[in-house]
Amino acid sequence: MDPSALFLPRQSVDSLFEAIRNRGFSKLLGPVAADGAIVYREIASAADLPTGLRDRQAPGTYRLEVQNDGVRTFSWANGPQALKPLTFAPRETLWRCERDASGELRFRDVAREHEPTAVFGVRACDLAALQIHERHFLKAPYSDPHYAARRSSLFLVAVHCSHPADTCFCASTGDGPRAESGYDLAMSELDDGFVIDAGTDRGRAVLATLGLAPASSAQQEKADREIEAAGRAQRRSLPSQNLKSALYGRLEDPHWDQVGRRCLSCGNCTAVCPTCFCHAEQDEPALTGETTEHLRQWDSCFTAVHSYMGHFLVREETRLRYRQWLTHKLASWHEQYGRSGCVGCGRCIAWCPVGIDITAEVSALLESGDAQS
Amino acid sequence: MHNPDRPVEVEVVERVEETPTIYTVHLRFTDPEVAAAYRSLPGQYNMLYLFGVGEVPISIVSDPDHEGPVEHTIRSVGRVTRGMESLKVGDRMGLRGPYGRGWPLQEAEGQDVVIVTGGLGCAPVVSMIRYVLRRRERFGRLVILQGVKHTDDLIWRRQYERWQELPDTQVLLAADVGGPNWPYSVGKVTVLFNQAGIDPDRSIVMLCGPEVMMKASIDRLLALHVPPESMWLSIERNMQCGIGHCGHCQVGPYFVCQDGPVFHYPQLRPWLGVTGF
Numbered sequence: 001m002d003p004s005a006l007f008l009p010r011q012s013v014d015s016l017f018e019a020i021r022n023r024g025f026s027k028l029l030g031p032v033a034a035d036g037a038i039v040y041r042e043i044a045s046a047a048d049l050p051t052g053l054r055d056r057q058a059p060g061t062y063r064l065e066v067q068n069d070g071v072r073t074f075s076w077a078n079g080p081q082a083l084k085p086l087t088f089a090p091r092e093t094l095w096r097c098e099r100d101a102s103g104e105l106r107f108r109d110v111a112r113e114h115e116p117t118a119v120f121g122v123r124a125c126d127l128a129a130l131q132i133h134e135r136h137f138l139k140a141p142y143s144d145p146h147y148a149a150r151r152s153s154l155f156l157v158a159v160h161c162s163h164p165a166d167t168c169f170c171a172s173t174g175d176g177p178r179a180e181s182g183y184d185l186a187m188s189e190l191d192d193g194f195v196i197d198a199g200t201d202r203g204r205a206v207l208a209t210l211g212l213a214p215a216s217s218a219q220q221e222k223a224d225r226e227i228e229a230a231g232r233a234q235r236r237s238l239p240s241q242n243l244k245s246a247l248y249g250r251l252e253d254p255h256w257d258q259v260g261r262r263c264l265s266c267g268n269c270t271a272v273c274p275t276c277f278c279h280a281e282q283d284e285p286a287l288t289g290e291t292t293e294h295l296r297q298w299d300s301c302f303t304a305v306h307s308y309m310g311h312f313l314v315r316e317e318t319r320l321r322y323r324q325w326l327t328h329k330l331a332s333w334h335e336q337y338g339r340s341g342c343v344g345c346g347r348c349i350a351w352c353p354v355g356i357d358i359t360a361e362v363s364a365l366l367e368s369g370d371a372q373s
Numbered sequence: 374m375h376n377p378d379r380p381v382e383v384e385v386v387e388r389v390e391e392t393p394t395i396y397t398v399h400l401r402f403t404d405p406e407v408a409a410a411y412r413s414l415p416g417q418y419n420m421l422y423l424f425g426v427g428e429v430p431i432s433i434v435s436d437p438d439h440e441g442p443v444e445h446t447i448r449s450v451g452r453v454t455r456g457m458e459s460l461k462v463g464d465r466m467g468l469r470g471p472y473g474r475g476w477p478l479q480e481a482e483g484q485d486v487v488i489v490t491g492g493l494g495c496a497p498v499v500s501m502i503r504y505v506l507r508r509r510e511r512f513g514r515l516v517i518l519q520g521v522k523h524t525d526d527l528i529w530r531r532q533y534e535r536w537q538e539l540p541d542t543q544v545l546l547a548a549d550v551g552g553p554n555w556p557y558s559v560g561k562v563t564v565l566f567n568q569a570g571i572d573p574d575r576s577i578v579m580l581c582g583p584e585v586m587m588k589a590s591i592d593r594l595l596a597l598h599v600p601p602e603s604m605w606l607s608i609e610r611n612m613q614c615g616i617g618h619c620g621h622c623q624v625g626p627y628f629v630c631q632d633g634p635v636f637h638y639p640q641l642r643p644w645l646g647v648t649g650f
Contacts, residue, residue, distance in 0.1 A: 299621070314650070
C-alpha cells in the first residue's frame, strides 16, 4: 500500500482541475468523445469527459459504444491521438527568413512560447513514447528547442489503464497498463472516484491544496487489481526479447512480399504511432516574395518521397517501406535509443485501413524459417 | 535555447560553370564572427538554403584550413539545386553546418591514400585530396582512381592532369565508353586496380560514388588483400535536417547525416548493396 496515495471523490474532479489551473496551467486538455473516437480537446469541467463510453478496437476497426449505467470516464484504452501532437507538432515553423530590396537575407527565430497546458488522462503507453521522443529530440549536441518548448509547457495527469482494447499489448512491451514515470499526477479510476498520487513536486503541490483523505487499503487494492487484470486481459503480444538479430536476419524473407501486397502504403500507422518522428522540411514563401517560413511537417516512411535522392528512390516498393518501418521500430531502434520503438498501444493495428497487425506480422516472420546471418 | 535548424547568411563571391549541369559556388559568411568561428573537415557537408525554395545537403570542397570562402560543387538534379543554378555573384543564400563525420584523417597519416571515385561523386573526396596535397609529408603515396560513364562526365580534367604531375601521386582514369580524346583506360573503375600497385599493408582506401561502384571496388580490393578495416566510404541519402532528427537518412542503426556520411566499411558492410536501405 502506498501511504501517499489519496482519494479524490468523483464530485471533486473539478476541484482538481481548478487546482491545476491555479498552478498556472490555464489550458486543460482531456479526453472527449468526438468524431466517433476518443480525442484530446480543451475541456471546461469533468462533465466533458466521456462518461459511460467504451472503445471497441480490432484490426482496421475503432468504434465507441455506450455502456448502460456506466459512471466511469476511463472505460476505454486510447484514441488515435497520443501526446505526440502536443510535443512534436504536426506542422511547426522552424524559422523565418526576410529578404530586403537589395537581396540581403535575415534569418529569424519564431516565438516558441506555448500556453501552459495540463493534459488530463494520459496513458502509460504514451508516457513511454514521450520518454523515447525526449531521447530523440533532446539529445546533445542538437537538442531541439521547438520540442523542448512544447514539452516544458505541459503538466501531465496520467490515468492507469483498466480497460485495454483488443489491440493493446503494452504488457508485453513493458510500457503499461500502469503509468510508471513521467507524470505529474497519476490516477486510478474506481466507480466513486480516483486513487491519486503525485510523481513530481508540482504534482504534490497541487494535491496539497485539495485536502484529500488518504486512499483506503481497500480502494488501493481494488485499483491495483484492475490494473493487473488489464495486463492479463491483453491477448496480443510482441516477444519481449530484442528482435534485432531475428529481423536483421530475415531481410529477404518472402513474408515481406506478402505483407507488402496487403499494405496500402497510406501512412496511417506512422501518423497514429506515438514514437514515429519522421518529418519533412519545406519552405512556404509569402506571395510578396519578401518573407518565407521554413517549417517541418510530419512525414512517413510509407511515402514515395521519404527515400528520394534526386535521381532515385531507395524504397520504391511497398514491401521495402513496410520492412523499413518494422525493422527500424523493432530492430535498429534498440541500437539508436536503447529499447524497442514500440510501446504496445496498438494504434497502428486499429487505424490500419486493411487491418495489418504488427504482432501478427512479427509472429509470421519469426515462424518463417531460420534467420540468415 | 539555440536553434540548430536556423541557417546564417552567405554571399556568392564566385561562381564557376563546370559543365552545363554542374557548378561551383564560393560562399562568404556575411557575419565576420561566424566566418571566424567556422571550421570544417574533409568529407563533411553543409546544408545550403535557397530563399523561398528550401535546403539541400552539399559536401564541402574547400580545405579545412583555407581561410577564404567555402566552396561547394553542386549538380543540378532536384528542385533546390536547379534553383541554385541561377545564383550570381553577389546573391545571398543560407548555410548551416558543417555536419557529419568526415574522412579518417588520423588513420590516414603515414599511409598511402587511395581514393576511389566514380561517376560524378568526386566532390566529397576533392577536399581530402587537397588536404593530402597541402600536408604532403604526413602521407605516403596518393593514388586517385576515377571512373566515369562518358568521357565528358570528367569535370576538373585539368585539375586531374595537374595532380598527375605531382611527386608520389598517381592518377588513373577510366571511362565506360572511350573516345578519340581519351588517352586513359576504358572500362569500369575496377579495371584500374591492377595498374595502381596498391600495397595492401600500408594503404587506406577512401571511396565515394554510386553504391554499386563502391561495392564492386571493395570486392576487388578485398581480392587484392586490402583489409576491410582499411576501407572507408562516403554515402548519400535523403537528408533534410542534418542533425539526426528528421529520420529520412536512417540506414540500419545509423543516421547518415550524423553518423556519416563517411563510414568505416566494417560498420556499413551489412547494409551495403541491400535494396531498400
